[in-house]
Amino acid sequence: MPLHRGSTGIxxxxxxxxxxxxxxxxxxxxxxxxxxxxxxxxxxxxxGAARAVEDSTKPKYYCLSMFPYPSGKLHMGHVRNYTIxxxxxxxxxxxxxxxxxxMGWDAFGMPAENAALANNVPPAAWTYENxxxxxxxxxxxxxxxxxxxxxxxxxxxxxxxxxxxxxRLYEKGLVYKKLGTVNWxxxxxxxxxxxxxxxxxxWRSGALIEKREIPMYYMKITAYAEELLTELDxxxxxxxxxxxxxxxxxxxxxxxxxxxxxADNADEKLWVFTTxxxxxxxVTFVAVAAEHPLATRAAANKPELAAFIEExxxxxxxxxxxxxxxxxxxxxxxxxxxxxxxxxVEVWVGNYVLMSYGDGAVMAVPAHDERDFAFALKYNLPxxxxxxxxxxxxxxxxxxxxxxxxxxxxxxxxxGKYDGLGYEAAVDAIATDLSAMQxxxxxxxxxxxxxxxxxxxxxxxxxxxxxxxxxGDVPVPDDQLPVVxxxxxxxxxxxxxxxxxxxxxxxxxxxxxGDARRETDTMDTFFESxxxxxxxxxxDNTTTMVDExxxxxxxxxxxxxxxxxxxxxxxxxxxxxxxxxxxxxGLIGDLGEPFANLLTQGMVVAPTFYRDLDGGxxxxxxxxxxxxxxxxxxxxTGATLKADGLAVVIGGTEKMSKSKNNGVDPQSLIDQYxxxxxxxxxxxxxxxxxxxxxxxxxxxxxYRFLRRLWKTTYDHVQAGLVTACxxxxxxxxxxxxxxxxxxxxxxxxxxDYGRRKQFNTAIAAVMELLNAFDKCxxxxxxxxxxxxxxxxxIALLLFPIVPHIGQALYVELKPGQDAGTQxxxxxxPAALKQDEIELMVQVNxxxxxxxxxxxxxxxxSIEAAALTSEGAVKFMEGKAPKKVVVVPGRLVNIVV
RNA sequence: GCCCGGGUGGUGAAAUCGGUAGACACAAGAGACUUAAAAUCUCUCGCCUUUCAGGUGUACGGGUUCAAGUCCCGUCCCGGGCACCA
Numbered sequence: 001m002p003l004h005r006g007s008t009g010i011x012x013x014x015x016x017x018x019x020x021x022x023x024x025x026x027x028x029x030x031x032x033x034x035x036x037x038x039x040x041x042x043x044x045x046x047x048g049a050a051r052a053v054e055d056s057t058k059p060k061y062y063c064l065s066m067f068p069y070p071s072g073k074l075h076m077g078h079v080r081n082y083t084i085x086x087x088x089x090x091x092x093x094x095x096x097x098x099x100x101x102x103m104g105w106d107a108f109g110m111p112a113e114n115a116a117l118a119n120n121v122p123p124a125a126w127t128y129e130n131x132x133x134x135x136x137x138x139x140x141x142x143x144x145x146x147x148x149x150x151x152x153x154x155x156x157x158x159x160x161x162x163x164x165x166x167x168r169l170y171e172k173g174l175v176y177k178k179l180g181t182v183n184w185x186x187x188x189x190x191x192x193x194x195x196x197x198x199x200x201x202x203w204r205s206g207a208l209i210e211k212r213e214i215p216m217y218y219m220k221i222t223a224y225a226e227e228l229l230t231e232l233d234x235x236x237x238x239x240x241x242x243x244x245x246x247x248x249x250x251x252x253x254x255x256x257x258x259x260x261x262x263a264d265n266a267d268e269k270l271w272v273f274t275t276x277x278x279x280x281x282x283v284t285f286v287a288v289a290a291e292h293p294l295a296t297r298a299a300a301n302k303p304e305l306a307a308f309i310e311e312x313x314x315x316x317x318x319x320x321x322x323x324x325x326x327x328x329x330x331x332x333x334x335x336x337x338x339x340x341x342x343x344x345v346e347v348w349v350g351n352y353v354l355m356s357y358g359d360g361a362v363m364a365v366p367a368h369d370e371r372d373f374a375f376a377l378k379y380n381l382p383x384x385x386x387x388x389x390x391x392x393x394x395x396x397x398x399x400x401x402x403x404x405x406x407x408x409x410x411x412x413x414x415x416g417k418y419d420g421l422g423y424e425a426a427v428d429a430i431a432t433d434l435s436a437m438q439x440x441x442x443x444x445x446x447x448x449x450x451x452x453x454x455x456x457x458x459x460x461x462x463x464x465x466x467x468x469x470x471x472g473d474v475p476v477p478d479d480q481l482p483v484v485x486x487x488x489x490x491x492x493x494x495x496x497x498x499x500x501x502x503x504x505x506x507x508x509x510x511x512x513x514g515d516a517r518r519e520t521d522t523m524d525t526f527f528e529s530x531x532x533x534x535x536x537x538x539x540d541n542t543t544t545m546v547d548e549x550x551x552x553x554x555x556x557x558x559x560x561x562x563x564x565x566x567x568x569x570x571x572x573x574x575x576x577x578x579x580x581x582x583x584x585x586g587l588i589g590d591l592g593e594p595f596a597n598l599l600t601q602g603m604v605v606a607p608t609f610y611r612d613l614d615g616g617x618x619x620x621x622x623x624x625x626x627x628x629x630x631x632x633x634x635x636x637t638g639a640t641l642k643a644d645g646l647a648v649v650i651g652g653t654e655k656m657s658k659s660k661n662n663g664v665d666p667q668s669l670i671d672q673y674x675x676x677x678x679x680x681x682x683x684x685x686x687x688x689x690x691x692x693x694x695x696x697x698x699x700x701x702x703y704r705f706l707r708r709l710w711k712t713t714y715d716h717v718q719a720g721l722v723t724a725c726x727x728x729x730x731x732x733x734x735x736x737x738x739x740x741x742x743x744x745x746x747x748x749x750x751x752d753y754g755r756r757k758q759f760n761t762a763i764a765a766v767m768e769l770l771n772a773f774d775k776c777x778x779x780x781x782x783x784x785x786x787x788x789x790x791x792x793x794i795a796l797l798l799f800p801i802v803p804h805i806g807q808a809l810y811v812e813l814k815p816g817q818d819a820g821t822q823x824x825x826x827x828x829p830a831a832l833k834q835d836e837i838e839l840m841v842q843v844n845x846x847x848x849x850x851x852x853x854x855x856x857x858x859x860x861s862i863e864a865a866a867l868t869s870e871g872a873v874k875f876m877e878g879k880a881p882k883k884v885v886v887v888p889g890r891l892v893n894i895v896v
Numbered sequence: 897g898c899c900c901g902g903g904u905g906g907u908g909a910a911a912u913c914g915g916u917a918g919a920c921a922c923a924a925g926a927g928a929c930u931u932a933a934a935a936u937c938u939c940u941c942g943c944c945u946u947u948c949a950g951g952u953g954u955a956c957g958g959g960u961u962c963a964a965g966u967c968c969c970g971u972c973c974c975g976g977g978c979a980c981c982a
């Protein structure tokens with residue numbers, strides 16, 4: 001894959017001294033991570049260990065980690081993400097799969113523009129430098145990545161294909177233009193991202209942000225809403241949580257869409273959607289969004305309404321802002337007729353009504369909707385009860401009660417011919433009547449909105465459209481693609497630089513040849529990340545977007561996808577959407593869902609510390625610069641800055657971020673202890689799907705464990721290599737116990753890596769094994785063979801997590817052998833056999849002792865043994881057992 | 897506000913299908929080795945008590961069960977997402 005610079009391949013300049021050392025020099029007595037890591041990495045480079053080649057004779061395993069944004073250097077979340085991916089990749093290689101683990105760069109985005117503003121570097125130069133540095137960091141962590149498949153989304157070789165796809169979708173009507181709402185900074189004259197709006201003000205200018213409507217391009221994701229929803233049920237390899245989040249996001253609701261004819265002109269209608277059509281007789285007003293045409297019309301001759309609408313347009317466009325702000329409204333003076341009663345109902349403008357959902361208007365039933373109730377109380381609007389629940393207290397017009405909105409138990413009242421009907425019957429009857437009047441019908445409504453992809457920013461993929469006065473919007477023809485983003489620009493923070501570059505936007509219309517203007521908006525960066533995983537299958541193809549190799553790697557879905565839980569909705573939904581779009585455009589056949597198995601790793605969090613500055617701002621202080629004072633129980637009581645010894649405030653524990661200055665640099669960890677310690681610690685600290693609370697303590701422990709493993713293996717190698725034990729015959733009983741534990745551990749670790757994806761418990765199991773190993777006398781011949789078997793196995797069991805030391809130890813134990821190409825250790829059933837087992841004895845559910853019984857003892861003899869055991873006799877106090885519960889292999893509970 | 901998670905010792909955590917709560921580590925304390933320190937090794941380590949034993953304990957309050965960290969109902973607290981951050 002040609003990149004603009006820093007193209008990949010063999011690491012240059014590494015010493016070849018260690019690379020030929022498959023046959024080792026005498027083993028060093030000290031664990032020296034720098035040396036063994038360099039040696040192992042050089043060896044893998046030379047042997048092409050991570051190269052992925054299509055091979056129909058082996059089952060494939062495509063292991064994908066979410067590609068990083070090249071922000072400058074790796075952060076702890078990256079290390080966690082890619083270590084998980086690497087463990088699974090290496091484990092599956094050892095299981096005999098043909099593994100592909102690719103890597104690339106999600107290289108467009110705002111931080112590059114922010115950096116350009118701060119440091120006066122063009123975003124492209126900044127991005128490519130970051131990529132070069134971060135690639136080196138990834139390599140130093142020893143990930144088995146096929147670097148020949150590397151891609152960066154900011155290269156024309158990549159983004160030309162999404163421009164191509166865009167023009168196809170535009171022709172099919174799956175991309176279209178309409179007005180969209182953006183945050184407008186009136187001082188900087190620029191559009192701001194939600195992230196750049198802090199407390200309703202622009203992040204740079206401090207100006208109050210306004211909502212503004214501008215033309216934007218949209219992807220018709222709603223056309224796929226139903227499929228995106230139903231396919232969620234075919235994703236057993238996804239966390240239930242993520243499927244539920246997507247389900248709620250798509251938000252299918254069935255209800256009724258109906259119209260209120262305007263009172264003074266029945267031909268004109270105000271359409272609304274409701275899931276509570278049963279309460280239609282309780283409508284006392286209608287509320288529309290500030291952007292609704294009726295609101296605009298009413299405001300034309302009502303200055304105070306116009307002012308209110310302007311006020312509604314202040315503040316952010318984020319749903320959270322809208323939901324938490326005070327609900328306000330104003331009457332328009334426009335009346336509509338109730339479709340069933342003909343009664344006049346006033347139209348209000350409400351700041352809580354979203355123009356982007358449904359028709360931008362809602363019927364209001366204060367009696368049976370909590371928000372409407374509060375609104376009616378505030379503005380003295382009528383409240384009309386139309387649903388009653390048997391056995392509930394009488395309806396109060398002053399205070400809301402939960403049962404008012406109960407659609408399970410409710411029966412209609414005060415609703416004429418609908419009285420007595422329950423929710424479903426009432427909705428059916430009302431929908432039928434509205435339909436007969438041609439004023440409405442049942443409708444499925446999705447919360448999912450079409451995806452606005454236009455960004456008024458520079459560092460992104462140019463939208464391939466040409467605006468012509470005579471021909472309108474014309475897609476850029478294939479032979480003029482790609483529309484290359486100019487890379488040497490000045491970023492000023494006010495507006496897009498592209499809109500100030502006539503050499504970019506001045507062009508000819510491809511249809512009529514007349515003067516035309518090129519679109520200067522770029523695409524949402526989610527566009528790039530919605531299909532990169534398909535491009536990894538064929539990154540070198542210069543003639544098509546994707547080719548048949550996608551079938552090999554992606555058929556049935558990518559085998560494992562790993563990434564942050566923060567992407568649970570948008571990125572994963574858009575990627576699923578793209579896979580279906582590309583199928584329908586005929587690009588990839590039917591692969592099914594793109595990600596068969598999904599692992600959402602938790603965030604890496606750390607404590608925050610700060611000092612209050614003037615003007616309500618906070619100065620965030622890095623945890624590394626702080627001493628935490630604790631009481632005698634270790635609870636933190638305060639913190640001081642190392643530099644001046646004065647107090648700082650302890651903030652919450654939050655995701656590591658630049659803005660909170662609570663990041664810990666993984667590089668310092670790697671420099672000090674090596675990649676294996678970093679990998680081991682991060683996998684040991686908590687299970688992958690939970691958030692990982694960072695603490696420097698513990699890293700030392702991981703390093704100590706590796707040192708101890710090294711020393712233990714060294715001592716064994718010094719005493720001379722022997723052939724590994726293959727049977728428990730001739731072992732002492734303590735040795736047989738150790739061998740049983742060894743084989744139990746093999747099963748446990750394979751299950752933890754493969755099925756459970758709980759790496760912390762796998763590591764703990766190996767630690768237990770090493771503890772047992774140290775306690776066992778292995779000096780005799782049989783013991784030496786068992787030691788050989790155990791140490792060889794440990795090197796392989798840990799290899800996926802700590803591959804460098806795993807490789808080095810294995811080479812010492814089995815000269816000439818390569819750990820990464822060995823089969824993963826498999827438990828021998830014969831070694832697991834046990835003659836006698838221990839069962840716990842409970843009396844009334846409390847632990848009172850234990851018994852040892854033969855492994856195949858029957859229930860009666862277990863009961864007898866339990867009833868006569870010392871603890872049972874003592875606590876039964878001579879009473880007769882009422883019941884005895886035997887849980888095989890676990891315990892006996894005697895109830896007296 | 898809505899949606900989704902989480903809450904277990906001084907700390908990170910384990911307990912996989914309702915069956916021994918605290919595995920494995922970190923920190924701390926005591927001891928051994930050492931001229932000394934580091935490293936290493938051994939032991940102690942939820943809380944309470946009358947300590948060769950017993951009580952109690954998984955955010956809080958209820959419930960189901962022979963048995964609940966685990967299941968059910970309610971409450972509190974913490975974290976994440978909410979469509980232009982990636």
